[in-house]
Amino acid sequence: MWRDLGAALALMLVLEGILPFLSPAGLRRLIASVNELSDGQLRAAGLVSMAAGLALLYILR
Secondary structure, three states: HHHHHHHHHHHHHHOOOOOOOOHHHHHHHHHHOOOOOOOOHHHHHHHHHHHEEEEEHHHHO
16 A cells, blocks of 8 residues: 555656646746635635546546
């Protein structure tokens, strides 16, 4: 289990590093636009992201 968790963490770091590596200016614009969202919008985006991740994990496992 710990090996799978470590692999998942490593993959998450790789995926999160793609945008800053390929387009630093795009990342700055993205952060600026996220900063303008309300708390409710951020919570909804987080909920959708978690649900999508759980659904994908369920499908893959």
